[in-house]
Amino acid sequence: MAMQTATQVAEAELSVYPALQRQPLLWGDSFGWVHHAPASPASDVAVVICPGVGRDSSTGYRPARFLADQLARAGYTAIRFSYPGTGDSRDPAEENCWPAWVESVQSAVDTALTIAGVRRVVLVGVRLGAALAVLAASLREQVVGLVLLEPVVRGSSFVTQLRMEEKISAGPAAVDHDGVRIHGLQLTTQALAGIASLDLRSIKLKPKCQVLVLSDTASAALRGCEESWSLQGADVVHENPDGMSAFFRPTHLADEEFPDVQGLKDWLQARFPVAGRAAPLLRSHGEFAVDGPGWTETPHFLGIDQHLFGILCEPKGPAVCDTVVIIGNSGGDPHDGFARFTVDLARHLARHGVASLRMDFAGLGDSINAADDSDGLTHPFTVDRTPDFAAAVDFVWAKGFRNIAVQGLCSGAYHALQAAVFESRVNILLCVSLPWFSLRYERPGPASFAQRACADLEARQVRCLLLFAEDDAGLKPLEQHFGPRGRELSARAGFDVVIRPDIDHDLTRPEMRRIATDQMMMLLRQETVCAGPSTPRVRHLIKEGVL
Amino acid sequence: MSIRSSIIEQIHRIAKQQGRRLAPLSDSLPLLETGLDSLCIAILVASLDDELGLDPLSSEANTTFPVTLGDFINVYEAAAVHVSA
Numbered sequence A: 001m002a003m004q005t006a007t008q009v010a011e012a013e014l015s016v017y018p019a020l021q022r023q024p025l026l027w028g029d030s031f032g033w034v035h036h037a038p039a040s041p042a043s044d045v046a047v048v049i050c051p052g053v054g055r056d057s058s059t060g061y062r063p064a065r066f067l068a069d070q071l072a073r074a075g076y077t078a079i080r081f082s083y084p085g086t087g088d089s090r091d092p093a094e095e096n097c098w099p100a101w102v103e104s105v106q107s108a109v110d111t112a113l114t115i116a117g118v119r120r121v122v123l124v125g126v127r128l129g130a131a132l133a134v135l136a137a138s139l140r141e142q143v144v145g146l147v148l149l150e151p152v153v154r155g156s157s158f159v160t161q162l163r164m165e166e167k168i169s170a171g172p173a174a175v176d177h178d179g180v181r182i183h184g185l186q187l188t189t190q191a192l193a194g195i196a197s198l199d200l201r202s203i204k205l206k207p208k209c210q211v212l213v214l215s216d217t218a219s220a221a222l223r224g225c226e227e228s229w230s231l232q233g234a235d236v237v238h239e240n241p242d243g244m245s246a247f248f249r250p251t252h253l254a255d256e257e258f259p260d261v262q263g264l265k266d267w268l269q270a271r272f273p274v275a276g277r278a279a280p281l282l283r284s285h286g287e288f289a290v291d292g293p294g295w296t297e298t299p300h301f302l303g304i305d306q307h308l309f310g311i312l313c314e315p316k317g318p319a320v321c322d323t324v325v326i327i328g329n330s331g332g333d334p335h336d337g338f339a340r341f342t343v344d345l346a347r348h349l350a351r352h353g354v355a356s357l358r359m360d361f362a363g364l365g366d367s368i369n370a371a372d373d374s375d376g377l378t379h380p381f382t383v384d385r386t387p388d389f390a391a392a393v394d395f396v397w398a399k400g401f402r403n404i405a406v407q408g409l410c411s412g413a414y415h416a417l418q419a420a421v422f423e424s425r426v427n428i429l430l431c432v433s434l435p436w437f438s439l440r441y442e443r444p445g446p447a448s449f450a451q452r453a454c455a456d457l458e459a460r461q462v463r464c465l466l467l468f469a470e471d472d473a474g475l476k477p478l479e480q481h482f483g484p485r486g487r488e489l490s491a492r493a494g495f496d497v498v499i500r501p502d503i504d505h506d507l508t509r510p511e512m513r514r515i516a517t518d519q520m521m522m523l524l525r526q527e528t529v530c531a532g533p534s535t536p537r538v539r540h541l542i543k544e545g546v547l
Numbered sequence B: 001m002s003i004r005s006s007i008i009e010q011i012h013r014i015a016k017q018q019g020r021r022l023a024p025l026s027d028s029l030p031l032l033e034t035g036l037d038s039l040c041i042a043i044l045v046a047s048l049d050d051e052l053g054l055d056p057l058s059s060e061a062n063t064t065f066p067v068t069l070g071d072f073i074n075v076y077e078a079a080a081v082h083v084s085a
Helices: A002-006 A055-059 A061-071 A098-115 A128-139 A156-171 A189-196 A218-233 A262-271 A338-351 A385-398 A411-422 A449-459 A477-480 A486-491 A510-527 A537-541 B005-019 B039-053 B069-083
Strands: A019-026 A030-036 A046-048 A077-081 A120-126 A143-151 A180-182 A186-189 A210-214 A235-239 A290-292 A295-302 A308-315 A323-327 A355-360 A401-407 A427-431 A462-469 A494-499
Touching: A019 A061, A019 A098, A019 A120, A030 A061, A030 A098, A046 A061, A046 A098, A046 A128, A046 A449, A055 A061, A061 A077, A061 A262, A077 A098, A098 A120, A098 A128, A098 A189, A120 A128, A128 A156, A128 A308, A143 A262, A156 A180, A156 A189, A156 B039, A180 A210, A186 A189, A210 A218, A218 A235, A218 B039, A235 A262, A295 A338, A295 A385, A308 A338, A308 A385, A308 A510, A323 A338, A323 A385, A323 A427, A323 A510, A338 A355, A338 A510, A355 A385, A385 A401, A385 A411, A401 A411, A401 A510, A411 A427, A411 A449, A427 A510, A449 A477, A449 A494, A462 A510, A477 A486, A477 A494, A486 A494, B005 B039, B005 B069, B039 B069
Parallel strands: A046 A077, A046 A120, A120 A143, A143 A210, A210 A235, A323 A355, A323 A401, A401 A427, A427 A462, A462 A494
Antiparallel strands: A019 A030, A030 A077, A180 A186, A290 A295, A295 A308, A308 A355
16 A cells, blocks of 8 residues: 555654664654564564544543553554644645544554554554544454543544533633534534444444453443444453543643553453564654645654654745744643644744744653653653753754744743743743743742843843733732733833733633734744854755755 | 432542542532533533433533533433433
């Protein structure tokens, strides 16, 4: 299939940890990863992880990375990916994303077979991803096992969930569009109809398919499904998903725990034991770029240990601009951001001539902790992220960017502020919903960190945008230090304090994210000029053979 | 199991799964003050659809969303009566 030849692996940027390789992948419109342990005895079965969508995708991102690591270490090459129009993947050509999602699971199976050099695949699906996995299993002989974590059994009830959440989130404002727009998903009525048509009870699995259902409920619908598959000859086991709640918990909790995947591994090893064959070398196709209208993206590992991961999104076109925005995580959300805001922002910036690097802090998303690969420290505030920003600044500096902005939302804004203060190469700061200036309460006054930090930024002529919602809790510390509505700060050179009645703290709705994007773009336009012929950015691109 | 018991059981299950701390539940407690956020409530509605085969809140006729937990339970109990009638 054409898909197989299009599969690309970023060979040049392998993870530095020899026991385990994590490599970005691209097939079709899907961006994904392969996890592989070359030194381990290998199974002749590969595993594909089908994520949930919307909030399930964000909360389950880091747990899925951990699961893939654990499976790879146990000898199972594991693939995880984002459906078209979600995560780092390209948007599908058609507005109706449902057929593209269905197809992407099939393509993921093909990719796993090719890359791992195996003939059989087990699909692990989460929520709607579980339903998609079942659909793929019904069509493919090579899918010999299914692990279904809190599966969506009836697509219609999932559509009900999406519509209900949109209705509650909208509050008194009427939902004035067809389809559903929630958590960065844009589902047309056709896509919703596709999802609603799915009913796992009516899907026939291949005989002898091994099925593990991990669910803390045995609803009538799920029981019906399991009975139906058992009657068809499938081996169905239902277990309580103890220890798997990390897949669903909000990602802003302190030092997030990993899921307990031992039960899943035991089930897999009992049914598909590692054969002891030598692990195959991964097929590699060199570096790759993901292209879209006006933008091109490349995956990169950063930092001295190459333990950090980020995606550089650059404008496509002849004009060269030396401005780049480094975007950090908000809470524990992965680098695609809450409701995929970071991806949308990055691609919007690129279409307007500005590059960006959206990255994961150590231990979050696709980045790991440098010291021991333990990934234990993820607290959204107390972990110092200035080393992560410094690594990102080193990276973009080496690429010739000299106009460097740091951006973040909520805890990301807090870390961006710290980075701007401590990293002298940063000259633009973009904070959305900054919750506070320092973690400990400080008595307002000239000696406070808030005052000293802002004085330092002013002295360095750093341009700063502080954007708040009208009712944001972050206004309290702002006003404690800088007077009503932060006017003392607004009066200083280089500072824009903007308080908007039409956004909320998380930028929940698409129009709020557009407002925040426009505010940031306004400032960036003032600070951005095309790079001249002798600038470091142009020299870098000439050296790379791009110009 | 009664409709009320099913709803309370699902609320506890979803809160545990989603890492939410519940307030003491009572009929007069506003739904959005139970500790469940909009996603949890949406999952609750979908789960009750799977468990009870009832989806009274999605009908076009139901334009207002119940405010309190008691209102929410009443809507489902009324829907169950309507279905069995």
